[in-house]
Amino acid sequence: xxxxxxxxxxxxxxxxxxxxxxxxxxxxxxxxxxxxxxxxxxxxxxxxxxxxxxxxxxxxxxxxxxxxxxxxxxxxxxxxxxxxxxxxxxxxxxxxxxxxxxxxxxxxxxxxxxxx
Amino acid sequence: xxxxxxxxxxxxxxxxxxxxxxxxxxxxxxxxxxxxxxxxxxxxxxxxxxxxxxxxxxxxxxxxxxxxxxxxxxxxxxxxxxxxxxxxxxxxxxxxxxxxxxxxxxxx
Numbered sequence: 001x002x003x004x005x006x007x008x009x010x011x012x013x014x015x016x017x018x019x020x021x022x023x024x025x026x027x028x029x030x031x032x033x034x035x036x037x038x039x040x041x042x043x044x045x046x047x048x049x050x051x052x053x054x055x056x057x058x059x060x061x062x063x064x065x066x067x068x069x070x071x072x073x074x075x076x077x078x079x080x081x082x083x084x085x086x087x088x089x090x091x092x093x094x095x096x097x098x099x100x101x102x103x104x105x106x107x108x109x110x111x112x113x114x115x116x
Numbered sequence: 117x118x119x120x121x122x123x124x125x126x127x128x129x130x131x132x133x134x135x136x137x138x139x140x141x142x143x144x145x146x147x148x149x150x151x152x153x154x155x156x157x158x159x160x161x162x163x164x165x166x167x168x169x170x171x172x173x174x175x176x177x178x179x180x181x182x183x184x185x186x187x188x189x190x191x192x193x194x195x196x197x198x199x200x201x202x203x204x205x206x207x208x209x210x211x212x213x214x215x216x217x218x219x220x221x222x223x224x
Contacts, residue, residue, distance in 0.1 A: 004158075031210070033210075033211070033212075035212075040216065040217075041216050041217075042120070042204050042206075042214030042215050042216050042217050043159070043204075043212070043214050044214070045211040045212060045213070048210065048211060056211065058211075091158070091159070093159075095210075104161055104164075105161075105212065106161075107158045107159040107160075108158055109157065109158045110158060
């Protein structure tokens with residue numbers, strides 16, 4: 001069990017550029033979540049997948065954001081035409097599916113995005 | 117969405133007990149969680165409580181849940197310097213809603 005990994009760990013970009021982040025979940029986990037954490041705040045839910053299906057998107061996920069999980073394993077989060085307000089830590093988590101019973105979400109170390 | 121409120125800062129002397137409080141608005145969560153975040157590290161699940169329980173003890177950690185008042189607390193006994201971190205309470209069954217975090221500083 002190598003845990004949830006995220007790449008890159010840090011990304012600095014200029015306003016207007018596109019960026020893409022990758023998340024590799026724990027191998028047997030079929031749920032994958034994306035959260036965003038800004039300075040001094042707790043993580044905020046963005047979206048989640050069960051296998052390859054994207055089941056829910058937060059209203060925080062504007063049209064500039066797109067997430068995919070094409071084969072039900074790793075996931076990518078792309079931000080187009082980045083804005084300074086997109087600067088944040090982007091966290092990925094994974095879990096075993098199951099509603100109504102305990103399923104711990106394991107978090108990756110995050111990708112810190114800075115938009116200049 | 118879910119509103120989760122926490123006090124922002126707590127300073128405690130080494131060896132004393134720490135109590136971190138959290139209030140929330142939605143009572144439909146099956147589980148409620150406490151996470152720990154240290155600088156440069158990811159979120160680590162510390163403990164959780166099932167919504168039909170009032171209390172859960174796990175070594176130095178005690179979680180109290182008052183469903184009527186929608187209040188959750190985390191008590192850390194014999195606080196150590198390694199307990200200095202940001203602590204988040206979180207609710208909801210899959211799309212977790214987090215509070216802003218309580219920064220705990222342990223002084224010698």
